[in-house]
Amino acid sequence: DAGVTQSPTHLIKTRGQQVTLRCSPKSGHDTVSWYQQALGQGPQFIFQYYEEEERQRGNFPDRFSGHQFPNYSSELNVNALLLGDSALYLCASSLFYNEQFFGPGTRLTVL
């Protein structure tokens, strides 16, 4: 079992650009959650997907959107990037509301 995988590992973008991050959940998991972790801070919940629908959302602007595919993998899209969007983006998968397993994250740098 490969666990939760994320791609790419690192990404550099400029302000105003758009970015798409990808996540493949752990085998057997059907729920994907996305978190943003700024340097020196704890992860902050962005949103959660289940059955291809956004089930919950944290306090993030509409520039942050996502999608879940029939195979349970997920994408996080961020439009009109700001410098403050620079962070480690973590994906976590779970079987419904059970324990969440985290991936290694994607390090996004916005210049």
Place this chain on the structure above:
Amino acid sequence: GESVGLHLPTLSVQEGDNSIINCAYSNSASDYFIWYKQESGKGPQFIIDIRSNMDKRQGQRVTVLLNKTVKHLSLQIAATQPGDSAVYFCAENMAGGTSYGKLTFGQGTILTVHP
């Protein structure tokens, strides 16, 4: 609102000592608490969890204590090893309602274990 915080941002111990990491939470509706370990360059790794109907739970070398009266959570690591050096986060998860499944993390404590 929902918030989870930590008393100590850093903790330095000698190998073999016991470590205690503390966490305060403010939401009395929280039902489920989790401790995560995060090593440099990696995502958070599950250590141990506890539900609000319990006050203590033990794992391998780790114990989590929950005091709902004062809204306090602690993680005890026995015989701390250099491999335990990492950032430790507590997180809460509310039961039911619209917030279930949303983890709220604290700031984190940096644990450094000296050989």
